[in-house]
Amino acid sequence: MSVEFDEAHPPMIEVPRSMPPRRVPRTSRGNFELYAWLFMRVSGMLLVVLVLGHLFIMNILDGGVQRINFAFVAGRWSSPFWQTWDLLMLWLAQLHGANGMRTIINDYTRRDTTRFWLKMLLYAASGLVLFLGTLVIFTFDPTI
Amino acid sequence: MSSVAPPAPAGPVVRKKKPSGTLYRGREGMWSWVAHRITGMLTFFFLFAHVLDTALVRVSPDSYDRIIETYKNPIVNLMEIGLVGAVLYHALNGIRIMTIDFWFKGPNYQRQMLWAIVGIWLVVMIPGSYFMIIHTVENLFGSK
Known part of the structure; x- marks a missing residue:
């Protein structure tokens, strides 16, 4: 088994094996990456409660997924509490997921054009999900 | 860059014994990171479909009601258990990452914390799967 980390051998982060960028961008992006990093932690903490609560209610409580239908949704969204819950979960999850995917695209794409278009696709899909999800929560009509 | 490993000294090299397993290369540290990416991506793609079906x-x-019938299919129900397992791992490992980032002793216990969350995952998923499929x-x- 491995040696425990101790004072003499603290955990270390080794030099990256990937090649450094060919050219260093002239303009700095400010602290964007720091805020993105922090957002992942803050949203992650909230999502643990929101998403695990959502999964427990929808899949386990009462009849699980078998009891879900239009009437069930209408009942839940008659309460501002669940509307707020779902709206918050939608925005936090989509932004958290989009930033995660952005990181993955940046890590694995090699050509600039591939990276650009994959990210455009990601942003378009994320915009659609946020717009559609928000619209549905705010304009839901149980008497439709 | 104070966190990088110092360059190897020139001349006759005395091979120093490295502590086995850093945070990000090989062993538990790397594999938990790989699993975090995969479960995150799975959840992202599901979220896209899920917002569209709810819309x-x-x-x-x-x-x-017709699209929700799909979720009530036994095979899809099994896939939902997989989704819940992926989200639960991502949530627990996210808490582990935050502990590594913000608790000064976190990096020293990252391996033990991984096995702790694997234990919690099993304790939740075994009864959870039963209640999701029952x-x-x-x-x-037709017993109901």
Whole structure:
């Protein structure tokens, strides 16, 4: 088994094996990456409660997924509490997921054009999900 | 860059014994990171589909109920258990990452914390899977 980390051998982060960028961008992006990093932690903490609560209610409580239908949704969204819950979960999850995917695209794409278009696709899909999800929560009509 | 490993000294090299397993190369540290990416991506793609299917409540009760029938299919129900397992791992490992980032002793216990969350995952998923599938099984065999 491995040696425990101790004072003499603290955990270390080794030099990256990937090649450094060919050219260093002239303009700095400010602290964007720091805020993105922090957002992942803050949203992650909230999502643990929101998403695990959502999964427990929808899949386990009462009849699980078998009891879900239009009437069930209408009942839940008659309460501002669940509307707020779902709206918050939608925005936090989509932004958290989009930033995660952005990181993955940046890590694995090699050509600039591939990276650009994959990210455009990601942003378009994320915009659609946020717009559609928000619209549905705010304009839901149980008497439709 | 104070966190990088110092360059190897020139001249006759005395091979220093490295502590086995850093945070990000090989062993538990790396594999938990790989699993975090995969579970995150799975959840992201599911979220996209899930917002679209829920948006059908704005079309008509009938179209929503028809798409939700898909989720009640036993095979899809099994896939939902997989999704819950992926989300639960991502949530627990996210808490582990925050502990590594913000608790000064976190990096020293990252390996033990991984096995702790694997334990919690099993303790939640074993009864959780039962309660997620039981209503579907009851429906399937007409005992309800």
